[in-house]
Amino acid sequence: MKLLGTQTSPYVRKARLVLLEKNIPHEYVIDPPTEPGSLVLRVNPLGRIPALILDDGFCVFDSTVIADYADTLNDAPILIPRNDTKARLRVKRWEALADGIMDSAIVARNESLRPAVQQNAATLDLHNQAVSHALEYASGLLGENAWCEGESITLADLALVSALIYLDLRQSERDWRGTHANLAAWFERISARPGVIASNAA
Ligand SMILES: N[C@@H](CCC(=O)N[C@@H](CS)C(=O)NCC(=O)O)C(=O)O
Known part of the structure; x- marks a missing residue:
């Protein structure tokens, strides 16, 4: 494939x-x-x-x-719980949260690329606020847990790390590590995974 x-x-x-x-x-x-x-x-x-x-x-x-x-292609690991419907729902909701951060960060980025006089401050504000609220929510949900859901890696962790790497790329001025120390510690651990390191290379 x-x-x-x-x-x-x-x-x-x-x-x-x-x-x-x-x-x-x-x-x-x-x-x-x-x-x-x-x-x-x-x-x-x-x-x-x-x-x-x-x-x-x-x-x-x-x-x-x-x-x-x-x-569905293999079980090593299972990233979206299959039998526990509530755990599955939690993982899919994490994914929606992370995707929402990506969506809003992209809208804000596209808006910021327009000539200054054409930029819509309300749009920028709305989407930057959505990112801030979503990060706060993610931080509260993660707490001091090692993983977003359960006792091992899931799609929730992969989606969240993808959203945060994008924020570092496009909103480097946003100090999310300063405001959410637990997300920062979790990010350090996840970023050291071979898959995440490999994804940094083309
Ligand atoms: N909801 C879609 C979003 C995909 C999407 O918007 N991708 C962007 C890149 S970040 C894209 O391909 N945009 C087309 C373009 O910019 O021309 C997904 O999760 O795959």
């Missing part, structure tokens, strides 16, 4: 981390949708990354569907 993406997309990182953590053989192809001739424009009608092309040509999108699918 082939994963199409870019190094900056947090959704791509999340999907890639799932494949890496589960040791699922795949080819990672840098394929920015903004490039004319990009493969993703031909395989995903939405023209978005990540897109996962299976060996039979079937294209899986978006990152949540890729993560769900990839998690």
Whole structure:
């Protein structure tokens, strides 16, 4: 299978981390949708990354569907609980929280790239506040636990680390480590995982 993406997309990182953590053989192809001739424009009608092309040509999108699918391919580890419906719900809610941080950070980034006179301060504020509130919520939920959910790594950890790496890239002025020491300590540990380190390289 082939994963199409870019190094900056947090959704791509999340999907890639799932494949890496589960040791699922795949080819990672840098394929920015903004490039004319990009493969993703031909395989995903939405023209978005990540897109996962299976060996039979079937294209899986978006990152949540890729993560769900990839998690069924083996049990080492199980990233989305299968039998405990409440635990599964908690993991999927973590994923939604992390994806929401990515969504808002991307809106804020796009707004900030507009010429200063055209920037909408209310939009910037709304989305930056959403990121702040979501981080506060994540910090409270994590507490002093080693993992976002349960006693081992899940999709929740992979989604959250992807969102935080994106914040470091696009909002380096945001001192989330200063405001949420528990998230900072958790991030240090997760970032040392071979999968996360591998995801930093193309
Ligand atoms: N909800 C989607 C979001 C995917 C998405 O928006 N990807 C962005 C990259 S961060 C994209 O491909 N945008 C197309 C473009 O910028 O042309 C997912 O989780 O996969």
